Amino acid sequence: MLSAQRLTAGVMAVASLAFALAGCRDPFAPPPCGPPEYFVSPSAVQAGGQVTVSAQDTTCDALYGADARIQVTVTDAAGQTVLEELAPMTDDGAFTFVFTVPDTMAAGEGGVSAVPYGVDWCDDTGVNNRADPGTLSLERASCAHRLVPLTVHAAPPA
Incomplete structure (x- = not known):
């Protein structure tokens, strides 16, 4: 016994x-809680048109915090960053960000990236480091940013 x-x-x-x-x-x-899937609408637009980037809350306990922000980056067909802005995000990752496509944005297929700002959402430890507002000691090492295609058509001549 x-x-x-x-x-x-x-x-x-x-x-x-x-x-x-x-x-x-x-x-x-x-399991670790990653950022929510986001959507870009419309997926094709003329220069000068408006685009909405949005996400619903995650289904896990993300704990991004009361002052959470999302970083939205837009690149054009030439690979140039044409917009990089921060927008408010809920504690569980929901956000809506609307922007006007710059007239100077190169026509063709560019992309939109949206990632939680100031958090290491891509660690492999399984620890939700977003719960501690202290200094992060981890760096993103193995996660690629999701890039949603955005096709821009040249603005018609004036």
Whole structure:
């Protein structure tokens, strides 16, 4: 018959092994919460037209905070950044950002990127580092930014 002490030691050993195999992530913790999927509408527009970039709240507990912001970056067909702005975002990641396509934006397929500002949402530790407003010691290492296509048609001549 196993003693309570031996049983406890066995459970702890199994938990430690599971923790180590999970890449130092607590296997019983909820999965990491990434930024919500965002949408760009319309997907094709003339220079000078308006575009909306938006996302609904995540289905996980994102904890972005009361002062959360989203960084929206727009690149043109030539790969040049034509807009980079911050906009308010909810604690769970919802946002709506409307911008006017610059008349100078190169025609063709560009892209829109929207990422939570000032947080390391791409760590591999499984720790929600957004819950601690302290200085981040992690750097994004393995995550590529999502880029949603935006086709810009040249503005008609005046």
